[in-house]
Amino acid sequence: MAKVLCVLYDDPVDGYPTTYARDDIPVITRYPGGQTAPTPEAVDFTPGQLLGSVSGALGLRDWLEANGHTLVVTSDKDGENSVFERELPDADIVISQPFWPAYLTAERIAKARNLKLVVTAGIGSDHTDLDAAVAHGLTVAEVTFSNSISVAEHVVMMILSLVRNYLPSHQWVLDGGWNIADCxxxxxxxxxxxxxxxxxxxxxxxxLRRLAPFDVVLHYTDRHRLPEEVERGLNLTWHASAQDMVPHCDVVTVNAPLHPETEGLFDDKLISTMKRGTYLINTARAKIADRDAVDRALRSGQLAGYAGDVWFPQPAPADHPWRTMPHHGMTPHISGSSLSAQARYAAGTREILECFLAGRPVREEYLIVDKGALAGTGAHSYSVNK
Incomplete structure (x- = not known):
């Protein structure tokens, strides 16, 4: 029997919901490109419920405990005396979300003597030291594509909110004003x-697909160039690097994984090459942007706005400068944790557990590390130092 240690964010301040704004959510069975949505043998939750908080437990408790496994769920994840730190040494499986990550450092992996499987309930596994995971022969998996569209929608929302100055305008309404010129x-x-x-x-x-109907001019950079028919269909301009692309753009959105090539990419030097008044959106990982360089660029006017929902560390401390810098549209890390997305990544987490506990192969597209090497999505998105 396995001990499963699950780190989730806290319940709402008013308590776990007893009712919801909607009675149902659309059923998504297939993603763009053809990948099927998660297909566990069963689920013990109602889609549209809050599953990503402690009481929701990703809908796993009844199933795991009925099969003799131990499930420990906590939001207390940081520091030597945290519940996570105390429960980790004999845990077989660790689950966490990118929005409230359990940082699995090399030191923590070394002390987790029973650890075999690390699951990201969502996408993005950079909170796990992948070099250490490879060295210890762990399996690292995530629910690929489960909340990709959720994040893409959030990006479009943030672009429009910055360009149209939505948040300050809404604040005038809340404050009882009608200050059109200020808006x-x-x-x-x-x-x-x-x-x-x-x-x-x-x-x-x-x-890119969602922005095309806005009659904008679209650019991209990626180490894997898109097929010619995709570039032609969206009228895309490809650039060999971010350095080549950003001087041409009025809006830049970051949608890359965090790895050595992207960490600190948006520093003072790169931001200085952007048009004055560019908007920068980052829903990928906070460390892709230099924290203080972003703050300086907003205060100087080099950037007209910055929005995103990724911070480092997470949760961000109260004195984090991104909370108080001008012209920002920051949110907590919520872009991929809508109730719709939670239904998919909770189902995908169960599918991964079902396969792993039964000794069956985990879907290739869910794998980040397997048998001591990058695998599946991990081989496409990440790099490790050996």
Missing amino acids: VARSYDLEGMHVGTVAAGRIGLAV
Whole structure:
């Protein structure tokens, strides 16, 4: 029998929901490109419920405990005296979400003597030290594509909110005002702007597809160039690097995984090459952008706005400068954790567990590390140092 240690974010401040805004959610069975949505043998939750918080437990508790496994769920994940730290040494499986990540460092992996499987409930496994996972022969898996469209929708929302100056305008309403001049003094049309994405994988390409009807000029950079028919169909301009692309853009969105090539990419030097007044959106990973360089660029006017929902560390401390810098549209890391997305990544987590506990192969597209090497999606998206 396995001990499963699951790290999830806290319940709502008013308690776990007893009712929801909607009675159902659309059923998604297949993603763009043909990959099927998760297909576990069964689920013990109602799609549309809050599953990503502690009480939701990803809908896993009844099933795991009925089969003799131990499930420990906590939000207490940081520090030597955290529940996560205390429960880790004899855990067989660790599950966490990118929104509230259990940082599995090399030191933590070394002390987890029973650890065999690490699951990201969602997408993005950079909170696990992949070099250490390879060295210890772990399996690392994530629910690929489960919330990619959720994030892409969030990106489009953030682009429009910055360009149209939505958040400050809404604040005037909340404050009882009708200050039209103040609202429109920083409001522009997206139409005709040049928009570029750093990376055009599942999320980046979905962003490009959703922006095309806005009659913008689309750019992208990616180490894997898109097929010619895709470039032609969306009228895309490909650039060999972010450095080549960003001077041409009015809006830049970051949709790349965090790895040595992207860490710190948007620093003072790169931002200085962008048009004055560019909008930068980052829903990928916070460390792709230099924290203080972003703050400086907003205060100087080099950037007209910055929005995203990724921070480092997560949760972000109260004095994090991104909370108070001007012209930002930051949210907590929520872009991929809508109730719709939770139904898919919870189902995918169960599918991974069903396969692993029964000794069956985990879907290739879910694998990041397998048998001591990058595998599946991991081989496409990440790199390790050996």
